[in-house]
Amino acid sequence: MKLRRALPIAAVIPALLAISACSGESADSDGKKPSASAGANTKQSLEEKETAEAKLLGALDGKALEKAAITGKTAGFDAKKIAKAEVEAGRGMDADKKDCQPLASLIGGFTHLPAVSTVHRSLQPSKATNATVGSMWLASHSEDDATRAMKELRAAVTDCPKGFKTLGLTYGKVESLPAPKLGDEAVGYRITGDIGKQKVPMTYTVVRSGGIISAFYGVNMLDAKKAAIPEPVIKAQLKRLADAKG
Numbered sequence: 001m002k003l004r005r006a007l008p009i010a011a012v013i014p015a016l017l018a019i020s021a022c023s024g025e026s027a028d029s030d031g032k033k034p035s036a037s038a039g040a041n042t043k044q045s046l047e048e049k050e051t052a053e054a055k056l057l058g059a060l061d062g063k064a065l066e067k068a069a070i071t072g073k074t075a076g077f078d079a080k081k082i083a084k085a086e087v088e089a090g091r092g093m094d095a096d097k098k099d100c101q102p103l104a105s106l107i108g109g110f111t112h113l114p115a116v117s118t119v120h121r122s123l124q125p126s127k128a129t130n131a132t133v134g135s136m137w138l139a140s141h142s143e144d145d146a147t148r149a150m151k152e153l154r155a156a157v158t159d160c161p162k163g164f165k166t167l168g169l170t171y172g173k174v175e176s177l178p179a180p181k182l183g184d185e186a187v188g189y190r191i192t193g194d195i196g197k198q199k200v201p202m203t204y205t206v207v208r209s210g211g212i213i214s215a216f217y218g219v220n221m222l223d224a225k226k227a228a229i230p231e232p233v234i235k236a237q238l239k240r241l242a243d244a245k246g
Contacts, residue, residue: 060140060212060244062117068244069119069138075232076130079121087120093166100164102153103174103191106204107166111213113149115139123218123229134218134229136237143211150185150208157189170194180231183207183214183238190224203227205234209241 060068070079090108095101105112109120120137141149156174163171170193177188186207193200201224205216214237216229 060117062119064244065117065119065138065140065212068240069121070136070233070237070240071121073126074236075230076126077229077233078124078126079136080124082120082122082135095164095166097160097164100156100160100174102149102156103160103171103189104164104166106153106206106215106217107171107191107202109135109137109215111139111141111149111215112152113141113145115141115213123216123233131222132218132220132226132229134216134227136214136216136229136233138237138241139213139215141211141213146208146211146213149213150187150206153206154187157187163191172199177203177228180205180207180234182231182234183209188228190227201227203229205229207234207238209238210245212241214238214241 071081072079087109090110093104093108093110095104102112110118117140118137121135123134123136125132139146139149157176160174163173165171171191172194173190173192175190177190179186179188186205188203188205191202191204193202200219200221203218203224205228207214207216214234216234216237218227218229220227
């Protein structure tokens with residue numbers, strides 16, 4: 001089976017795809033756009049604020065995180081940048097059960113605790129015979145916040161076996177999976193989404209290295225047991241992070 005198109009962050013979810021398409025439209029009701037200079041100044045101000053916060057917390061800022069993210073062909077997958085509109089479509093994934101929020105946030109491509117910076121990549125298999133597609137993202141926190149985020153994620157996997165709802169979508173089952181012995185700690189789990197009449201098993205591997213949380217999402221519509229992003233890809237990303245932190 002040939003699967004060349006990577007799924008977006010909130011894969012196979014029509015509602016989020018619709019949001020993503022709409023998010024590219026201008027937010028200005030009168031059709032006016034900010035000047036190039038104003039946009040550049042705002043971007044520079046936000047980057048300076050982010051850099052200062054990252055330095056204060058001992059975290060990586062957006063530029064450093066972007067350089068540390070794998071790009072191009074890596075261990076049988078092709079890592080590509082994701083359009084900002086598609087990334088932003090994943091924000092605001094509020095679970096109907098508070099204890100399940102860490103899971104809902106990661107479905108959207110973000111950690112439930114606000115990160116200093118986040119970068120995303122789609123992951124497409126290099127071989128047409130590989131039916132696993134997915135995405136990954138890096139979230140930069142203080143080490144204390146990253147540790148707390150992992151603790152609460154692990155608790156959510158345990159406390160939400162029957163799933164939850166978010167944005168009108170139902171995720172009916174959450175199950176723990178063996179996690180690789182990588183980074184400082186790792187969590188593995190599978191969430192089954194109810195997409196129309198179809199059950200879609202989505203596999204997550206989340207690894208913490210200091211204050212960086214690396215999340216890897218995979219889906220395989222032919223064999224759910226092969227849905228996890230392979231360890232060589234994860235190891236390659238963790239090595240890039242280690243090199244970036246010196």
